[in-house]
Amino acid sequence: MNKKVAVIRREHFNAAHRLYNENWSDEQNMATFGKCSLPHYHGHNYELEIKVIGEIDPVTGFVMDLKELSDLVNDKVIERFDHKNLNVDTEEFKQLNPTAENIAVVIYDLLRPHIKPSFELFVRLFETPRNFVEYPA
Amino acid sequence: MNKKVAVIRREHFNAAHRLYNENWSDEQNMATFGKCSLPHYHGHNYELEIKVIGEIDPVTGFVMDLKELSDLVNDKVIERFDHKNLNVDTEEFKQLNPTAENIAVVIYDLLRPHIKPSFELFVRLFETPRNFVEYPA
Amino acid sequence: MNKKVAVIRREHFNAAHRLYNENWSDEQNMATFGKCSLPHYHGHNYELEIKVIGEIDPVTGFVMDLKELSDLVNDKVIERFDHKNLNVDTEEFKQLNPTAENIAVVIYDLLRPHIKPSFELFVRLFETPRNFVEYPA
Amino acid sequence: MNKKVAVIRREHFNAAHRLYNENWSDEQNMATFGKCSLPHYHGHNYELEIKVIGEIDPVTGFVMDLKELSDLVNDKVIERFDHKNLNVDTEEFKQLNPTAENIAVVIYDLLRPHIKPSFELFVRLFETPRNFVEYPA
Amino acid sequence: MNKKVAVIRREHFNAAHRLYNENWSDEQNMATFGKCSLPHYHGHNYELEIKVIGEIDPVTGFVMDLKELSDLVNDKVIERFDHKNLNVDTEEFKQLNPTAENIAVVIYDLLRPHIKPSFELFVRLFETPRNFVEYPA
Amino acid sequence: MNKKVAVIRREHFNAAHRLYNENWSDEQNMATFGKCSLPHYHGHNYELEIKVIGEIDPVTGFVMDLKELSDLVNDKVIERFDHKNLNVDTEEFKQLNPTAENIAVVIYDLLRPHIKPSFELFVRLFETPRNFVEYPA
Numbered sequence: 001m002n003k004k005v006a007v008i009r010r011e012h013f014n015a016a017h018r019l020y021n022e023n024w025s026d027e028q029n030m031a032t033f034g035k036c037s038l039p040h041y042h043g044h045n046y047e048l049e050i051k052v053i054g055e056i057d058p059v060t061g062f063v064m065d066l067k068e069l070s071d072l073v074n075d076k077v078i079e080r081f082d083h084k085n086l087n088v089d090t091e092e093f094k095q096l097n098p099t100a101e102n103i104a105v106v107i108y109d110l111l112r113p114h115i116k117p118s119f120e121l122f123v124r125l126f127e128t129p130r131n132f133v134e135y136p137a
Numbered sequence: 138m139n140k141k142v143a144v145i146r147r148e149h150f151n152a153a154h155r156l157y158n159e160n161w162s163d164e165q166n167m168a169t170f171g172k173c174s175l176p177h178y179h180g181h182n183y184e185l186e187i188k189v190i191g192e193i194d195p196v197t198g199f200v201m202d203l204k205e206l207s208d209l210v211n212d213k214v215i216e217r218f219d220h221k222n223l224n225v226d227t228e229e230f231k232q233l234n235p236t237a238e239n240i241a242v243v244i245y246d247l248l249r250p251h252i253k254p255s256f257e258l259f260v261r262l263f264e265t266p267r268n269f270v271e272y273p274a
Numbered sequence: 275m276n277k278k279v280a281v282i283r284r285e286h287f288n289a290a291h292r293l294y295n296e297n298w299s300d301e302q303n304m305a306t307f308g309k310c311s312l313p314h315y316h317g318h319n320y321e322l323e324i325k326v327i328g329e330i331d332p333v334t335g336f337v338m339d340l341k342e343l344s345d346l347v348n349d350k351v352i353e354r355f356d357h358k359n360l361n362v363d364t365e366e367f368k369q370l371n372p373t374a375e376n377i378a379v380v381i382y383d384l385l386r387p388h389i390k391p392s393f394e395l396f397v398r399l400f401e402t403p404r405n406f407v408e409y410p411a
Numbered sequence: 412m413n414k415k416v417a418v419i420r421r422e423h424f425n426a427a428h429r430l431y432n433e434n435w436s437d438e439q440n441m442a443t444f445g446k447c448s449l450p451h452y453h454g455h456n457y458e459l460e461i462k463v464i465g466e467i468d469p470v471t472g473f474v475m476d477l478k479e480l481s482d483l484v485n486d487k488v489i490e491r492f493d494h495k496n497l498n499v500d501t502e503e504f505k506q507l508n509p510t511a512e513n514i515a516v517v518i519y520d521l522l523r524p525h526i527k528p529s530f531e532l533f534v535r536l537f538e539t540p541r542n543f544v545e546y547p548a
Numbered sequence: 549m550n551k552k553v554a555v556i557r558r559e560h561f562n563a564a565h566r567l568y569n570e571n572w573s574d575e576q577n578m579a580t581f582g583k584c585s586l587p588h589y590h591g592h593n594y595e596l597e598i599k600v601i602g603e604i605d606p607v608t609g610f611v612m613d614l615k616e617l618s619d620l621v622n623d624k625v626i627e628r629f630d631h632k633n634l635n636v637d638t639e640e641f642k643q644l645n646p647t648a649e650n651i652a653v654v655i656y657d658l659l660r661p662h663i664k665p666s667f668e669l670f671v672r673l674f675e676t677p678r679n680f681v682e683y684p685a
Numbered sequence: 686m687n688k689k690v691a692v693i694r695r696e697h698f699n700a701a702h703r704l705y706n707e708n709w710s711d712e713q714n715m716a717t718f719g720k721c722s723l724p725h726y727h728g729h730n731y732e733l734e735i736k737v738i739g740e741i742d743p744v745t746g747f748v749m750d751l752k753e754l755s756d757l758v759n760d761k762v763i764e765r766f767d768h769k770n771l772n773v774d775t776e777e778f779k780q781l782n783p784t785a786e787n788i789a790v791v792i793y794d795l796l797r798p799h800i801k802p803s804f805e806l807f808v809r810l811f812e813t814p815r816n817f818v819e820y821p822a
Contacts, residue, residue, distance in 0.1 A: 005512045006548040010541040014265070016153035016178040016222075021333065032334060034341060040222035043153040043180005045265050053548040056516070059432065060443060061508035066542045067445060085153075085177035097335035101279045105330070120548075128151065128182050131340045134280040137327040137394075142786045143819040158607065169608060171615060190822040193790070196706065197717060198782035203816045204719060234609035238553045242604070257822075268614045271554040274601040274668075288813070290701040290726040290770075295470065306471060308478060314770035317701040317728005319813050359701075359725035371472035375416045379467070402699065402730050405477045408417040411464040411531075425676065427564035427591040427633075451633035454564040454591005456676050496564075496588035539562065539593050569744065580745060582752060645746035649690045653741070679751045682691040685738040685805075 002055035006122075007062075009050050009069045013082035016043040017098040041085060046103075047126040048077065050111065054119040064119065076110045100127040104135040139192035143259075144199075146187050146206045150219035153180040154235040178222060183240075184263040185214065187248065191256040201256065213247045237264045241272040276329035280396075281336075283324050283343045287356035290317040291372040315359060320377075321400040322351065324385065328393040338393070350384045374401040378409040413466035417533075418473075420461050420480045424493035427454040428509040452496060457514075458537040459488065461522065465530040475530070487521045511538045515546040550603035554670075555610075557598050557617045561630035564591040565646040589633060594651075595674040596625065598659065602667040612667065624658045648675040652683040687740035691807075692747075694735050694754045698767035701728040702783040726770060731788075732811040733762065735796065739804040749804070761795045785812040789820040 018041045019033040029037040036042070050073050054063045084090060086098040092106045104125045115121050126132040155178045156170040166174040173179070187210050191200045221227060223235040229243045241262045252258050263269040292315045293307040303311040310316070324347050328337045358364060360372040366380045378399045389395050400406040429452045430444040440448040447453070461484050465474045495501060497509040503517045515536045526532050537543040566589045567581040577585040584590070598621050602611045632638060634646040640654045652673045663669050674680040703726045704718040714722040721727070735758050739748045769775060771783040777791045789810045800806050811817040 004548045006545040014179045016180040035220035040225040041153040042151045042220040045182045061510035061513045083172035083179040088177040099335035102335045130284040137278045137280040141822045143822040145817050147815040193786050198784035198787045236609035238604050239609045267558040269556050274552045274554040288727045290728040309768035314773040315701040316699045316768040319730045357720035357727040362725040373472035376472045404421040406419050411415045411417040425590045427589040446631035451636040452564040453562045453631040456593045494583035494590040499588040647746035650746045678695040685689045685691040
């Protein structure tokens with residue numbers, strides 16, 4: 001068996017969102033989500049790290065070509081979310097609150113079918129340099 | 138005369154915006170502003186550096202207390218723009234396209250009256266880590 | 275069962291410290307701790323990352339509100355250590371050498387009682403951008 | 412038993428390399444490695460994080476003195492690779508393609524004999540700020 | 549007259565180089581350039597900031613579209629130097645020592661003809677995060 | 686005349702300090718300097734950028750060898766302040782309040798005699814990533 005290594009590619013996208021629960025009053029939303037629930041949206045420069053773990057291919061020395069991983073992430077994730085309003089412009093967050101946690105799970109689900117089954121996949125998403133999430137934990 | 142030093146404070150805010158000229162067709166806007174003109178907004182983590190140049194006060198050793206500068210920037214700028222939609226929620230950008238250039242000039246004008254006249258003032262605004270502006274140039 | 279996600283909040287504090295073992299001579303301390311044992315203290319901008327792992331609450335989309343986590347870390351940790359001399363001003367390090375390792379364990383113990391028992395907790399502490407520790411490992 | 416903590420030291424080196432498989436034609440190499448296979452080499456500022464996990468020594472408060480770890484990494488790794496052409500100047504990569512994955516494994520093998528057997532060792536290597544690897548995964 | 553603002557775009561490229569003066573002995577080169585003169589090259593992740601100063605166009609709110617500036621820098625500079633050996637693969641550094649100073653001047657001269665004459669142009673080039681140059685000074 | 690370029694070297698040191706005016710009461714000091722005046726000191730990871738502007742030497746392609754500049758800064762500044770208590774351990778700040786402004790001026794004065802008279806010299810000092818100063822302004 002070859003050695004297992006993690007390879008990580010960092011990408012980014014800019015999007016608008018607001019956090020709210022449509023079954024709640026404005027007051028309940030403000031109490032839970034604060035300024036993040038303001039009705040006209042705010043936005044972030046999301047930084048996204050995709051980690052793939054697998055064995056080194058002895059012919060190439062790669063686990064997976066990071067150029068290929070970058071192309072895949074751009075094709076499946078960045079194109080979909082970049083310069084969009086997550087609540088309004090995307091199917092994924094029409095019913096689902098676009099918290100960093102939920103965005104990370106959605107990104108995982110978008111990428112998982114396109115990553116070799118023998119590879120493990122991990123998502124880290126920075127909403128700001130001081131707030132970020134990891135899935136699976 | 139005492140020595141002149143620049144003191145710089147970095148703050149940040151998150152906001153949504155879109156770039157467009159209301160006198161233009163959607164096609165003209167897309168041709169000029171690309172994805173930045175998409176109608177439902179996108180957003181950024183803006184990083185803001187405020188530089189003040191003045192003489193060192195020999196009693197305190199400060200040009201200006203950076204805590205005071207931070208409070209001023211929060212009061213006059215961050216409160217106004219943080220977690221807002223610049224196009225919809227702010228008076229400043231109802232008629233003015235919220236490009237980084239225009240935002241920097243607006244921030245300068247908001248702060249200038251509250252900085253001692255003998256001090257020089259400079260604004261640097263990062264829209265992303267790779268795109269930023271400085272005013273005055 | 276809902277999906278498990280890690281949420282991380284980054285905070286910072288500035289503090290003075292020195293490293294030494296009170297049972298040792300100055301020479302022994304210098305041999306082990308080098309310049310870090312100099313008697314009049316030096317200091318750091320500590321950057322602190324607190325990670326909490328738990329299931330996403332389907333009502334909010336949060337594992338834990340990072341604003342709440344930030345308030346908790348400020349209340350229990352930052353207030354206690356910021357702008358302090360760790361050796362002199364704090365109970366925790368009167369007998370315990372304030373190495374990054376020991377500070378991380380102390381911070382964990384300060385926070386653990388205030389984090390929901392079903393959540394896992396992890397501390398990462400940067401003493402400098404090139405020296406950092408993680409607990410539990 | 413004492414508490415287990417991870418301590419991490421970050422170092423850097425600059426090196427030239429090219430990626431290719433000597434059994435392949437230029438066309439095959441270009442198809443797999445792209446610009447990274449260009450014959451006259453390119454280079455990187457490699458950032459290297461070495462993590463050691465062990466119990467805190469109650470006498471010093473250290474798992475391992477990061478100054479000692481830094482000296483070890485400089486002696487065994489940085490001296491060997493810094494300002495070198497990995498393909499031409501080093502024994503390790505005369506037959507082995509110097510991908511980030513392979514470099515990380517080589518660095519692990521260079522350090523492992525010099526780290527206390529009871530300590531765990533992990534290598535993270537940044538080829539660029541957006542491409543990095545971890546070994547063991 | 550409209551307000552003058554500086555707009556800055558950050559790009560990057562990876563390249564190999566060595567520093568030496570072909571009229572000198574190896575010893576002289578080593579004495580002056582140290583490890584940077586080693587014969588088989590080393591390399592860097594160069595980070596490049598291009599600053600353009602001009603008046604805000606009141607119709608667009610831009611000094612210059614940073615997307616256009618990015619395309620120009622990629623076309624004229626990044627394509628030319630990325631993943632290349634500066635000493636061997638480029639006309640510009642066949643006779644000219646590829647120090648950061650000289651690379652910055654060459655990049656300025658490559659871009660200047662393509663920037664509007666009324667705009668000022670400045671180049672900042674990071675050879676490493678701790679070593680960088682600016683031209684014109 | 687040869688082209689003028691700025692070359693910049695970044696170094697760092699860790700130190701303890703407190704801000705206060707010895708002619709004032711504790712209350713006055715607390716009112717002006719806040720937590721920075723606490724009697725037992727706090728500290729910082731200072732990041733220091735030294736910029737030298739001069740003409741490129743056509744023989745080397747350097748304005749000034751950044752290795753030499755680094756050695757000079759380490760010899761004259763870092764050795765003096767690193768892991769020290771600025772108020773207690775240094776002559777420079779026995780009478781002078783160690784604000785970032787004053788530290789920058791002192792560093793300039795320490796370096797100026799050792800830099801070629803035809804070169805310009807500038808100091809940028811980061812007390813934290815969000816608070817920094819520049820001298821001369």
